[in-house]
Amino acid sequence: MRAAAEPQADDLILSIREVKKHYPIREGALQRVVGHVRAVDGVSFDIRRGQTVGLVGESGCGKTTLGRVIAALADPTDGGVHYSMDGAMCRIDRLEGKAARTFRRNCQMVFQDSYASLNPRHLVIDLVGRPLKVYNEAASSDLVERVVELLDQVGLGRQHLYRYPHQFSGGQRQRISIARALALNPEVIVLDEPTSALDVSVQAQILNLLNDLQKERNLAYLFVTHDLSVVRHMADRLVVMYLGKVAEAGETQAIFDSPHHPYTRELMAAKPDMEAEANVEIRGLEGTVPDPARPPQGCRFHTRCELATSACGWEVDDVVRWLEDAPGMFEHLVGVERTTEFAAELAFDTEEAAGLLSMAVRSEQVPEAMRAAMRRLNLDGTKVEIEFEDVGEVELTARDDGRMAACVLAPQEVASWKSP
Amino acid sequence: MTDVQQTRIAAGAMTADTAFRVRMRRLFGVLQGMASNPATVIGLVVIALMLVMAIFAPWILEPNSPDPYQMPRDWGAVRKPPGTPGHPLGTTNEGGDVLYGVIWGSRTSLQLSLMVVGSTMIVGTIVGSIAGLVGGWVDEVLMRLVDVFLSIPELIFALAIAAVLGPSFGNIILALAVVLWVKYARIMRAQVLQIKQHDFVDAARVIGDTKLNIYLRDILPNAVTPVTVQATLDMGNVVLIGATLSFIGLSEAGIAEWGVLVSEGQAGIASGRWWASTFPGLMIFLWALAFNLVGDGLRDALDPRTEGR
Numbered sequence: 001m002r003a004a005a006e007p008q009a010d011d012l013i014l015s016i017r018e019v020k021k022h023y024p025i026r027e028g029a030l031q032r033v034v035g036h037v038r039a040v041d042g043v044s045f046d047i048r049r050g051q052t053v054g055l056v057g058e059s060g061c062g063k064t065t066l067g068r069v070i071a072a073l074a075d076p077t078d079g080g081v082h083y084s085m086d087g088a089m090c091r092i093d094r095l096e097g098k099a100a101r102t103f104r105r106n107c108q109m110v111f112q113d114s115y116a117s118l119n120p121r122h123l124v125i126d127l128v129g130r131p132l133k134v135y136n137e138a139a140s141s142d143l144v145e146r147v148v149e150l151l152d153q154v155g156l157g158r159q160h161l162y163r164y165p166h167q168f169s170g171g172q173r174q175r176i177s178i179a180r181a182l183a184l185n186p187e188v189i190v191l192d193e194p195t196s197a198l199d200v201s202v203q204a205q206i207l208n209l210l211n212d213l214q215k216e217r218n219l220a221y222l223f224v225t226h227d228l229s230v231v232r233h234m235a236d237r238l239v240v241m242y243l244g245k246v247a248e249a250g251e252t253q254a255i256f257d258s259p260h261h262p263y264t265r266e267l268m269a270a271k272p273d274m275e276a277e278a279n280v281e282i283r284g285l286e287g288t289v290p291d292p293a294r295p296p297q298g299c300r301f302h303t304r305c306e307l308a309t310s311a312c313g314w315e316v317d318d319v320v321r322w323l324e325d326a327p328g329m330f331e332h333l334v335g336v337e338r339t340t341e342f343a344a345e346l347a348f349d350t351e352e353a354a355g356l357l358s359m360a361v362r363s364e365q366v367p368e369a370m371r372a373a374m375r376r377l378n379l380d381g382t383k384v385e386i387e388f389e390d391v392g393e394v395e396l397t398a399r400d401d402g403r404m405a406a407c408v409l410a411p412q413e414v415a416s417w418k419s420p
Numbered sequence: 421m422t423d424v425q426q427t428r429i430a431a432g433a434m435t436a437d438t439a440f441r442v443r444m445r446r447l448f449g450v451l452q453g454m455a456s457n458p459a460t461v462i463g464l465v466v467i468a469l470m471l472v473m474a475i476f477a478p479w480i481l482e483p484n485s486p487d488p489y490q491m492p493r494d495w496g497a498v499r500k501p502p503g504t505p506g507h508p509l510g511t512t513n514e515g516g517d518v519l520y521g522v523i524w525g526s527r528t529s530l531q532l533s534l535m536v537v538g539s540t541m542i543v544g545t546i547v548g549s550i551a552g553l554v555g556g557w558v559d560e561v562l563m564r565l566v567d568v569f570l571s572i573p574e575l576i577f578a579l580a581i582a583a584v585l586g587p588s589f590g591n592i593i594l595a596l597a598v599v600l601w602v603k604y605a606r607i608m609r610a611q612v613l614q615i616k617q618h619d620f621v622d623a624a625r626v627i628g629d630t631k632l633n634i635y636l637r638d639i640l641p642n643a644v645t646p647v648t649v650q651a652t653l654d655m656g657n658v659v660l661i662g663a664t665l666s667f668i669g670l671s672e673a674g675i676a677e678w679g680v681l682v683s684e685g686q687a688g689i690a691s692g693r694w695w696a697s698t699f700p701g702l703m704i705f706l707w708a709l710a711f712n713l714v715g716d717g718l719r720d721a722l723d724p725r726t727e728g729r
């Protein structure tokens with residue numbers, strides 16, 4: 001089936017449109033669905049011929065999940081990945097027969113764990129020759145020659161044909177994976193942290209190999225990583241993800257020059273002297289990542305953002321989170337009766353605890369922006385009524401020079417902010 | 421034919437041969453691993469001797485006619501002790517030659533083991549694979565069924581079935597097969613569930629290989645190790661359970677089968693005629709022990725933590 005044709009540039013290969021992937025959380029003997037992990041929650045971007053798109057973000061933000069949806073290993077819960085074929089954009093999960101095979105051939109994937117992604121019982125000739133066999137492209141002696149050619153391109157040779165994966169080093173195994181991905185001469189390869197399991201020197205070799213192959217074959221890459229220094233040298237464009245959503249997207253150089261989203265800024269700042277220490281991983285930002293099954297309102301980053309304003313989505317959950325962290329407070333909370341995500345009545349077992357909370361949320365103990373967002377605070381015995389400004393989601397919006405960011409602040413406000 | 425074509429064909433022949441050699445070397449590695457364990461070697465030797473005995477039975481002792489699997493009857497020499505001329509291991513109450521029972525009984529046991537283990541392994545592997553691959557309610561239904569089977573003790577279950585079907589050697593095979601397939605189904609399902617999570621399965625999907633090919637090339641070969649080990653152990657265990665069923669009279673009387681011989685000979689033990697049940701009993705013991713030794717050795721040699729690394 002073919003979706004309605006959209007206007008497109010010639011070099012567009014994949015168009016990811018509002019892709020969501022939610023995993024059901026089941027509980028109890030009946031395995032009832034009690035919620036959803038919103039691993040990917042509405043992501044859009046394009047991948048063009050010869051281009052590398054870097055997909056970055058902290059662990060658990062949904063990079064692998066999105067990569068798997070794009071490689072058609074998982075179906076999206078909502079939205080879709082569109083593939084450019086014969087001048088039209090077709091949703092990959094609706095392709096059938098020949099069209100499905102065409103997509104399959106043209107979108108390959110390289111996995112993070114080179115050992116796990118190669119069948120331990122297959123010889124290199126079986127592994128690299130398999131795609132050729134599946135599409136009846138080569139057989140017997142011809143197959144051997146084709147495999148040798150592919151091995152040659154990734155820096156291996158004929159002498160490696162009849163060895164098992166375990167007889168190679170990690171870097172060599174990743175070369176085998178790359179050779180396999182190249183066998184069908186694809187248009188795009190999803191690379192899910194292809195070098196993060198490798199030593200620094202080997203990492204550089206593989207990155208160089210990928211760069212060379214890209215130039216030779218005009219390949220497009222979706223480069224998934226949490227290593228900003230890697231992506232800086234590899235990617236033309238960046239998509240920065242946070243909790244299943246895009247925080248910022250645009251040209252790599254422009255983003256490194258001036259991040260428009262505080263999260264990107266923090267990610268870059270978390271890497272001490274990136275140029276000198278080329279391979280230190282993201283050190284991890286302050287604070288914990290919220291549960292993707294219950295993402296924060298407004299801007300998902302507001303629970304950790306040092307620049308957060310009163311318009312960033314402060315909500316009842318922020319109060320609950322504060323109670324969880326405050327020593328000796330959470331056990332006094334006996335009930336939360338919400339009217340909305342932004343308004344609720346909190347019941348405590350003692351008047352003292354209720355009083356402490358209403359004092360705390362008026363004090364320096366909570367961020368100033370949170371206090372500013374508070375519309376109502378009512379202490380009534382053991383109950384505290386609380387209400388915040390009701391704000392919508394902070395959408396990803398276009399900025400100047402084709403950049404996108406999901407933040408209420410203007411770029412110069414983000415740029416001029418200095419850490420206290 | 422051009423030179424290029426010729427060299428290509430030569431290269432193809434050479435390389436196919438290389439692949440074969442490499443695979444054989446791997447298999448050889450497993451065998452070597454087993455050979456380094458003396459207990460396994462003893463087990464293998466005993467099994468080999470038993471197989472030789474079963475295969476060459478008609479040349480060792482002339483088959484009884486018309487049915488070679490029935491004990492011959494020498495009414496002129498009943499209850500003779502070992503060492504009697506013509507009956508080196510003695511005779512039974514009905515003048516059956518104990519040596520004949522021991523030798524031809526190895527054929528019966530081999531038949532029992534192969535049929536029961538073969539059929540249960542195939543059925544269990546298929547059912548377990550379907551449950552693991554398809555999942556959902558199919559898995560749910562199949563596994564509930566397996567749970568029901570597993571909740572009844574093996575021996576009692578087999579006994580009940582054999583009793584209902586009536587006493588015959590064929591029914592013992594059937595009863596054992598009905599009872600034992602669930603073990604394989606459960607092992608296989610667990611394996612499939614685990615292996616289908618592996619990245620190499622996703623890698624095969626990304627290439628666009630068919631589901632059947634992925635099952636046959638990626639999942640099954642990586643799943644069979646525990647099934648193979650279980651099958652080897654069961655080759656011995658089945659003869660033990662079968663003998664128990666025979667012993668309580670669920671097999672055919674007069675058949676050249678170790679369990680039946682033990683059963684028929686046990687009445688004479690009190691009167692000092694130990695030979696009629698001791699020799700076949702020893703065979704059952706050796707058979708079960710040998711396969712268990714080899715099964716254990718196989719488990720160690722095929723250990724995924726050491727194999728091929």
Ligand SMILES: Nc1ncnc2c1ncn2[C@@H]1O[C@H](COP(=O)(O)OP(=O)(O)OP(=O)(O)O)[C@@H](O)[C@H]1O
Pocket residue numbers: 023037038039057058059060061062063064065066226292
């Ligand atoms: N099959 C699944 N079932 C349920 N939840 C899942 C599943 N796969 C991923 N998740 C959840 O979805 C979220 C995103 O996971 P994902 O693996 O895509 O993150 P990631 O960005 O690739 O992280 P990492 O850098 O650690 O690889 C996580 O919270 C994860 O727990």
Ligand code: SF4
Pocket residue numbers: 261262263299300301302303305306307308309311312394406407408409
């Ligand atoms: S919208 Fe911008 S300022 Fe507000 S919390 Fe999000 S990132 Fe921070």
Ligand SMILES: [Mg+2]
Pocket residue numbers: 063064065
């Ligand atoms: Mg990942």
